[in-house]
Amino acid sequence: QQQVKQSPQSLIVQKGGIPIINCAYENTAFDYFPWYQQFPGKGPALLIAIRPDVSEKKEGRFTISFNKSAKQFSLHIMDSQPGDSATYFCAASILNTGGFKTIFGAGTRLFVKA
Amino acid sequence: NAGVTQTPKFQVLKTGQSMTLQCAQDMNHEYMSWYRQDPGMGLRLIHYSVGAGITDQGEVPNGYNVSRSTTEDFPLRLLSAAPSQTSVYFCASSRIDGTNQPQHFGDGTRLSIL
Numbered sequence: 184q185q186q187v188k189q190s191p192q193s194l195i196v197q198k199g200g201i202p203i204i205n206c207a208y209e210n211t212a213f214d215y216f217p218w219y220q221q222f223p224g225k226g227p228a229l230l231i232a233i234r235p236d237v238s239e240k241k242e243g244r245f246t247i248s249f250n251k252s253a254k255q256f257s258l259h260i261m262d263s264q265p266g267d268s269a270t271y272f273c274a275a276s277i278l279n280t281g282g283f284k285t286i287f288g289a290g291t292r293l294f295v296k297a
Numbered sequence: 298n299a300g301v302t303q304t305p306k307f308q309v310l311k312t313g314q315s316m317t318l319q320c321a322q323d324m325n326h327e328y329m330s331w332y333r334q335d336p337g338m339g340l341r342l343i344h345y346s347v348g349a350g351i352t353d354q355g356e357v358p359n360g361y362n363v364s365r366s367t368t369e370d371f372p373l374r375l376l377s378a379a380p381s382q383t384s385v386y387f388c389a390s391s392r393i394d395g396t397n398q399p400q401h402f403g404d405g406t407r408l409s410i411l
Contacts, residue, residue: 215397226402281347
């Protein structure tokens with residue numbers, strides 16, 4: 184029930200394309216869904232996040248779509264650029280005693296062709 | 298502002314050796330955590346802390362010890378290294394305000410156990 188399933192494992196798109204990465208969860212107690220971007224040799228960095236009371240959030244070229252009833256959420260990258268080539272992780276967080284616990288998806292390696 | 302600093306960046310150990318991975322943050326965050334990243338498995342939570350003197354286990358705590366004597370530091374100890382602990386280790390920190398919050402990651406320690 185604590186798993187977060189992410190797909191696809193890898194993705195190749197042309198510059199200007201719209202890659203879509205999907206995630207699904209089981210535990211309805213999760214109440215925060217961040218996406219992290221990771222470049223080689225670096226730690227993950229927060230890209231965008233959503234809470235379950237909204238169905239969509241946009242920040243620049245990045246959009247999260249959230250379907251609470253289906254327990255699914257996805258990341259869309261508009262007008263993708265070679266600089267977007269990175270590994271993307273979805274995650275889901277749940278509050279617990281004194282803090283919170285975050286479960287990560289397995290990651291998607293995105294390559295944007297110039 | 299350094300953020301989250303991890304040392305060392307790389308380390309090679311022999312089976313059975315002990316080692317401490319260091320993590321320090323300068324953002325006065327109450328919450329600190331350790332993850333390991335393995336190919337195809339995302340990030341898995343090892344241990345976390347919600348404040349000085351308070352630690353708890355994550356998903357994969359076996360073989361690892363932690364302590365939190367100050368707000369700034371959260372070292373991870375391997376008491377007797379095993380080849381299965383070969384991985385990239387990330388430390389992260391976050392503030393706590395009763396809601397889920399994004400985490401700030403260090404750039405990782407790449408550990409090989411021979």
